[in-house]
Amino acid sequence: MYGLYLARELYPKGVVYYSQDTHYSVSKNIRVLNMENVMIKSRRNGEMDYDDFHHMLSTWRSAPPIIFANAGTTMKEGLDDITEIKRVLRALAIPEYYIHVDAALGGMTLPFIDNAPKFDFTTGVQSVSISGHKFIGSPVPCGVVLALKSNVGRVSKSVEYVGSLDSTLSGSRNGFTPILLWYAIKKYGFSGFKKMVRDCIRMAEYAVKKLEENGIRAWKNDYAITVVFPKPEESVCEKWKLAVEDDMAHVICMPHVTAKIIDELLGDMLK
Secondary structure: OHHHHHHHHHOOOOEEEEEOOOOHHHHHHHHHHOOEEEEEOEOOOOOEOHHHHHHHHHHOOOOOEEEEEEEOOOOOOOEOOHHHHHHHHHHOOOOOOEEEEEOOOHHHOHHHOOOOOOOOHHHOOOEEEEEOOOOOOOOOOOEEEEEOHHHHHHHOEEEOOOOEEEOOOOOOOOOHHHHHHHHHHHHHHHHHHHHHHHHHHHHHHHHHHHHHHOOOOOEOOOOOOEEEEEOOOHHHHHHHOOEEEOOEEEEEOOOOOOHHHHHHHHHHHHO
16 A cells, blocks of 8 residues: 555556456555556466556556556466566656555565566666565564655655654554564574575475376466465365465465475375
């Protein structure tokens, strides 16, 4: 919401473009902010369909585009390619735009994977949101939003009551969750997170291999720790609390997911 809010303040008549695999909360945020919006088709892997994006953008080209990109969609961990998005913008000669990246999960995995797609400010992105209760594992839901200082300055207001500038949505904020994130960062460091991500990638590859060896059509995106497979019996979904959508389910191979857990899930699926 904060990224969209900054974009709206920069481009009051802008139109939000987001893929159909984008998290359901985004459409709520768009309604709250009363922003014009266009949903873009997704590819089968959860990534934005850039041909449809090109088509829709050319239809609405009179309004500045506000692109809501994903670095890891909810069900398939699809990655929207910032390079491809900017290629479309150049092809249509669109000079002004805003790109926000929802990196709720990918923001804590992709930076630790060699040669992974970039989504930082050097790519032309203006804001990024990252969850603290997903990969980092904070016991309290929380997140971090990074934004260009120049854009944040547009919404900052001097508040005499607190004696400082306020640029937030809520005003009062939880001071405990930043301590949890600071603790995790200090405890693990870059090398620690890199090892955790590497182990998660290997576990996801193991899960795909084991499921496929047993006749279950499983797959994952490049650089992803999410393994997607056909939705199993309801009893299996209930026992393992699997997240499902239509005819598919997934397992996200977070640091606590072991080969034993994958083997036990597979055993239940094969009964």
